[in-house]
Amino acid sequence: MTQILVVEDDDAIRNNIIRLLKLEGFEIASAINGREGLEQVRRARPDIVISDVSMPEMDGFEMLEAIRADRELAATSVMLLTALDDRASMRRGMTAGADDYLAKPFTRVELLDALQGLMKKKGRIEHSIESAVKAREDYLRQAFTESMGGRDAPAGRFDLGxxxxxxxxxxxxxxxxxxxxxxxxxxxxxxxxxxxxxxxxxxxxxxxxxxxxxxxxxxxxxxxxxxxxxxxxxxxxxxxxxxxxxxxxxxxxxxxxxxxxxxxxxxxxxxxxxxxxxxxxxxxxxxxxxxxxxxxxxxxxxxxxxxxxxxxxxxxxxxxxxxxxxxxxxxxxxxxxxxxxxxxxxxxxxxxxxxxxxxxxxxxxxLDDKRHGMATLTERADEVRxxxxxxxxxxxxxxxGALQSKLSAFKEHQFEAGQEPPRLKGYRLSRKIGAGGMTEVYLAVRESDGLPVVLKVLDASGKGVSEHLSRFIQEYTLLSRIDHPNVIRIYDQGFTDDHAYIAMEYFEQGDLRAEITAGMSQQRVLAIVTQVAQALDAIHARGIIHRDLKPENIMRREGGRISLADFGIAKSMLQAENMALTQTRHGDVVGTPYYLSPEQAAGHPIGPQSDLYSLGVMMFEMLVGHRPFRAESLNLLLAHHISAPTPALPQAHASLQPVVERLMAKDPGARYATPAELLADLDQRALLQTVTGPGG
CATH class of the missing domain: 3.30.70.1230 (Nucleotide cyclase, GGDEF domain)
Incomplete structure (x- = not known):
């Protein structure tokens, strides 16, 4: 509804205008002089002001000049009421920035016609502004889209013609x-x-x-x-x-x-x-x-x-x-x-x-520079702001918007022969290699050096998925601070309100699950545990808890090296309150149930030792070939993690039972204090094994 402020010191004229306009459905406010009118304009921000010229305390001209001088009010439409033969007032009003004037006395039709003209003029101006803004935004969106697609943006960032x-x-x-x-x-x-x-x-x-x-x-x-x-x-x-x-x-x-x-x-x-x-x-x-x-x-x-x-x-x-x-x-x-x-x-x-x-x-x-001062501030600072x-x-x-369009287009691409592969920020997509839930996974090539990478794209445009988007963004935020040979490399990331992507390291040899299925030697298990502990030491030093350690998140590189991956539910220990621990809401279970620490299973506060428990479960599985706890229901499995004793290793691996027991202790305080302490223990045991020999 259009809001109109009537500023008029003559009670009869003011009341007649108010009554007439209310009957036409306008929302009306009134003031008896320019000072009061200006206060109402600043407070209520009406669409149109109808004001008399001659008023006490502050006349219509002074009020109009004050409105035009205020950056936040300057666009307000103002109609002045003048005497029929007062041409000087008309000229002064138009020079001061009045949008229209109406000569007294006026009829109902003349007032409504003048108001209709003002509203049409205001609409044309707003439409013109909206069109100009949309044109600029469309241009920028196209330029940014082409830039993200690996092509040069249109020549010149400005319309230079x-x-x-x-x-x-x-x-x-x-x-x-x-x-x-x-x-x-x-x-x-x-x-x-x-x-x-x-x-x-x-x-x-x-x-x-x-x-x-x-x-x-x-x-x-x-x-x-x-x-x-x-x-x-x-x-x-x-x-x-x-x-x-x-x-x-x-x-x-x-x-x-x-x-x-x-x-x-x-x-x-x-x-x-x-x-x-x-x-x-x-x-x-x-x-x-x-x-x-x-x-x-x-x-x-x-x-x-x-x-x-x-x-x-x-x-x-x-x-x-x-x-x-x-x-x-x-x-x-x-x-x-x-x-x-x-x-x-x-x-x-x-x-x-x-x-x-x-x-x-x-x-x-x-001296001339200082005398004439290269520091004379111009008068247009407000306009620039x-x-x-x-x-x-x-x-x-x-x-x-450009990134949103780019990521949305990936879902429609068919990767057919002869079709130009889509590009994003220097990466050329080769093929789709997986999908799950809201995530699409693509194999891509970094165009600068031909390096294969994985491009993971999250579509969070549905309802109730903002938490997934936050976790996805957090994965990059956490990993961007880590540079370690046993932690996955993250190359790039971007997000909109509904989409996000991460460009990360590609592991052609897959994860650790295949090795566990085929059977692993004790030497290989210890090599894996050592590298995972080194990775945990690096992320814990940065205040990060992984929270989902499992074989599927241990990726294999050439030469027997491994890398810790998938930090989608990792959590930072460096909260605003500088708390040493993070906490999941009571009753929530975050992570893969087979590898959950007792405190995660119970919904209690977690710390770095929670990752060490999961590593202990993995170590047992790698040595034995199956997980330490199996159950027919989730509740029973969680109960095992909370209270069941750690099963015994086969005799061939009995020397490592104390390590697994300590890693899987129910009380976090009874576990290794840090991954570095675990590494020191493994080094000591290897030294003793070398000195005493197998049965010494």
Whole structure:
């Protein structure tokens, strides 16, 4: 329902308008002067304000100016009521930003027609804004989708040609700055949409500051990219060369980015995010400023070859390994004191030739720099802040939407002969190798080196599956902190609200189950137990409990090596309260029942010793060929884990009975305190065996 505020000091007129509009179904509020009206606008945020011009305390003009000056209220539609012959008030009202006016006296039809016109105008504006936002989001989504699919994104992150209907407003001699976040999609995949928007907003707020302080104008944002123009013809601006101010801004951005990394480390601690870095390109020349919209509400877009070249230089910064790349045109105009690193020439398609470029590493300021202060903040900081927030939200939706579409498409792919294999972030899918529940598993090849990997994709779009998605994401978060030869390698991860994927190590030889079925020597069993204990030692040192140790999660590598895998239900011991133990809700059973520790079976708090119990069960099974406890029901099996004594090993393995007994002790405190203690015990027993011989 449309909300209308009527501001009128004449009781009769105010009450007549209220009565008339209520009969038409509008929601009405009222005020008797501009001061009270402004308070209600700030409090209730009406869709339309109908206000008289002449009122006590604060008149209609003053209220209108206050509304337009408030960023949060500026879009409110305002209709002024004026006398029939008061043309001066009409002009003043329209100049101040009134959307319409109505001359007194007016009829019911005239008032309703004016309101209908305002609502249509508001609808057209909102539709235009929605269309523009959707077009930008669609463009970004397509660009991110192509980037994730291994193809180059569309040339240029900005629409560098003249927009349809644009009018050339002015031509400037200027320096153009382009900046972009390197590897943005890899970073954004590991955060949810809200976190992506937050990160971009925080980043842009920091890097815009040096741009604005150095006189950057016509700032534009699209995705993770930003463009600014530094002109020599700024009215009232700094007399310092535009190129020099642009270099100062670029170096300021590099410094702000360096400081921003500390914010990322605090905000997204232990999330496994890739390093945060930016690239900046600078080029000087002629820039055309195109204007879209009306004089009161115009949007400007810089276009031209100078803009194109600056964008190409930014794109080349990654390959060059430089943060700030400036053309020779910028260097020649920037003055003395510019510190450079490497220099080279780049082929630039925009001008069908080569551009000499330099790496900018510093700027020695002089007296003129200090006198004219490269730190005069422009008056458009609020507008920039609004643009940043909108762009951040659009980008977050676009990058997550692109990944969502990509992962959804995998389910439809048939892997038929001659069909191009789908790609994701440098991985080319070869075939589907498994599925279970909500998870699809694919064999893929890393295109950079041909390494086979497993791509595990979770579809969590159904109801009540958010816990599965959280566990899936947690698996990567935990493993990204581990680098150990006996722990599975995780290469990449990404997620949306409904999908997630993990790219991980591929084990051609499968898991340990086949070896157990075929029978294992004592020497091989001890080798496996030693490597699993080393893996547990590594993850426990990082505060991680596996919680699901079993042969199916012990993967085999070449040369007899093994790797601990599947951390889907692993849990971190490093809680916010720094508790030493984690706890599953009472009555919940997490893990495979045959290998559960007594405390897991009983729903009691668990600790690192819980994994050692499961290792003891596995050790018994590897030595004997079957599990220590078998039962006809789950409850009876859990009861065995809780209270049944550990069965005896065959005579051939009797020397290892104390090890299995201690690993499988019912009381966690009676088990080995750490995997390292188990390893020390095994080493001591091996030494004694060597000294005394088999029966010594």
């Amino acid at each position: 003249a927009p349809q209907g644009a009018v050339a407003d002015q031509v400037l001699g200027a320096t153009v700055l382009f900046a972009d976040i390197r590897g943005f999609t890899s970073l954004a995949e590991k955060l949810d949409s809200r976190e992506v928007a937050e990160l971009l907003t925080q980043y842009f707020e920091r890097v815009c500051d040096p741009v604005l302080k150095n006189g950057g104008r016509h700032l534009k944002f699209i995705g993770d990219g930003m463009m600014a123009v530094f002109a020599d013809t700024l009215s009232g601006g700094s007399p310092l060369p535009a190129a020099r101010r642009a270099i100062s801004a670029a170096l300021g951005m590099a410094l702000a980015t360096h400081e921003f990394r500390a914010w990322i480390d605090r905000r997204f601690d232990q999330r496994g995010l890739p390093p945060f870095a930016i690239g900046v390109g600078l080029h000087a020349g002629e820039v055309t400023i195109c204007r879209l919209g009306t004089i009161q509400n115009k949007e400007t877009t810089p276009i031209g070859e100078t803009v194109n070249v600056a964008a190409r230089l930014e794109s080349a910064s990654k390959e060059l390994g430089w943060t700030v790349v400036a053309s020779s045109a910028v260097m020649s105009e920037a003055g003395e004191g510019i510190q450079t690193g490497g220099m080279t020439s780049l082929a630039v398609r925009a001008n069908n030739g080569y551009v000499d470029v330099a790496e900018i590493i510093g700027l020695v300021t002089n 609004d643009a940043v927030q909108v762009n951040s939200e659009i980008t977050a939706r676009a990058v997550k």
